[in-house]
Amino acid sequence: MNTEIPFEEFLNQHDEEAWSATLATLLRSIHEVERTATQIWFAFYPLSLFRALQQSEDRDKLVRQLLLQGDYELKDQIDRSHKFLYGHRFWPQVKAAVEQHAGSFNQTSRNSLADQILAVAHNAAQAARKDDSLLIGITAVAFMTVQQAGLTAFKSAPGTIGIDDKHAKKSPEQILRERAKVDSQGLLGFLKTVNKQFTVTHDENDDKAKYKLNDGQDLAWGAANDRARDWVAIDSRRMEGPIPVECRSASCGTCWVGVLSGADRLNDVAAREGKKIKEFGYIDTAEPKPLIRLACQAQAQGAVSVVIPPWNGQFGKHLRALKEEAQALLADQPQTDRRANEAVN
Numbered sequence: 489m490n491t492e493i494p495f496e497e498f499l500n501q502h503d504e505e506a507w508s509a510t511l512a513t514l515l516r517s518i519h520e521v522e523r524t525a526t527q528i529w530f531a532f533y534p535l536s537l538f539r540a541l542q543q544s545e546d547r548d549k550l551v552r553q554l555l556l557q558g559d560y561e562l563k564d565q566i567d568r569s570h571k572f573l574y575g576h577r578f579w580p581q582v583k584a585a586v587e588q589h590a591g592s593f594n595q596t597s598r599n600s601l602a603d604q605i606l607a608v609a610h611n612a613a614q615a616a617r618k619d620d621s622l623l624i625g626i627t628a629v630a631f632m633t634v635q636q637a638g639l640t641a642f643k644s645a646p647g648t649i650g651i652d653d654k655h656a657k658k659s660p661e662q663i664l665r666e667r668a669k670v671d672s673q674g675l676l677g678f679l680k681t682v683n684k685q686f687t688v689t690h691d692e693n694d695d696k697a698k699y700k701l702n703d704g705q706d707l708a709w710g711a712a713n714d715r716a717r718d719w720v721a722i723d724s725r726r727m728e729g730p731i732p733v734e735c736r737s738a739s740c741g742t743c744w745v746g747v748l749s750g751a752d753r754l755n756d757v758a759a760r761e762g763k764k765i766k767e768f769g770y771i772d773t774a775e776p777k778p779l780i781r782l783a784c785q786a787q788a789q790g791a792v793s794v795v796i797p798p799w800n801g802q803f804g805k806h807l808r809a810l811k812e813e814a815q816a817l818l819a820d821q822p823q824t825d826r827r828a829n830e831a832v833n
């Protein structure tokens with residue numbers, strides 16, 4: 489008997505809102521080192537966009553319409569989309585625990601999505617001999633990956649860790665200490681009012697993935713001076729440094745980043761950035777220092793650590809229109825039912 493399909497069916501009963509509620513529940517139990525990273529990952533791989541593409545009659549046309557570029561599909565990056573999460577180092581144990589859960593999934597189980605994630609994270613944590621709090625975020629990521637990529641593809645992935653031993657051995661406390669560091673401005677640096685320089689880290693698992701920028705420069709401006717590598721060879725969108733950019737004026741959405749640490753060391757979101765980032769579909773919040781920013785608008789006032797998503801697009805308006813359409817259909821439903829009943833009587 490195939491017991492795997494019911495697990496996928498169970499996952500598919502959950503939409504973006506259900507996942508948001510699940511994440512809100514889980515965040516309380518997720519380790520500090522992982523809390524922001526988990527939220528960034530879920531912003532990078534929105535279920536509503538996946539579903540819009542899946543249900544589209546002409547997928548290629550929609551991809552063009554939404555200006556999607558890069559790796560936006562989880563099925564193509566099952567083992568690596570979450571390299572920036574601390575829990576990535578436990579991916580083999582998490583993957584095995586999720587597969588085991590899917591294989592023995594009890595269709596009649598009334599356990600909520602959050603409870604199932606907590607239970608699977610606990611099993612994986614026991615296998616890894618770590619605290620549950622370090623594996624809850626990555627387990628939630630694994631569940632969403634199954635939902636978007638399908639269980640067959642998930643199981644087919646090799647389940648490898650994509651970071652080296654040196655970084656894999658770092659403790660959560662070590663990483664938190666590194667994130668809290670402020671850039672020394674040298675002797676008497678506290679007197680400096682000009683020429684202050686700050687460090688931007690764009691991959692915490694790579695010691696060379698850092699660049700400097702001057703006080704008040706935006707993240708994309710600073711990145712353009714980083715010629716340490718052939719960035720285009722790594723990602724064709726990276727024409728000027730590690731962060732992909734095009735317009736530099738909050739018009740294209742190419743330069744979005746997740747802010748792992750130092751969100752409070754960036755300027756407040758200005759009106760244009762706030763409006764455009766919502767239109768692009770990356771985040772919908774009124775927070776002045778959110779975890780997703782446009783690098784061409786976010787100006788550093790201290791050291792920050794960011795994550796660069798492997799894709800970009802403009803899908804916010806489209807998803808909102810789909811949602812409104814679905815709500816209108818739902819609102820019409822009782823009237824239709826009433827009319828049908830009246831006809832019968």
Ligand code: FES
Nearest residue numbers: 734736738741784
């Ligand atoms: S480069 Fe176009 S929005 Fe930032």
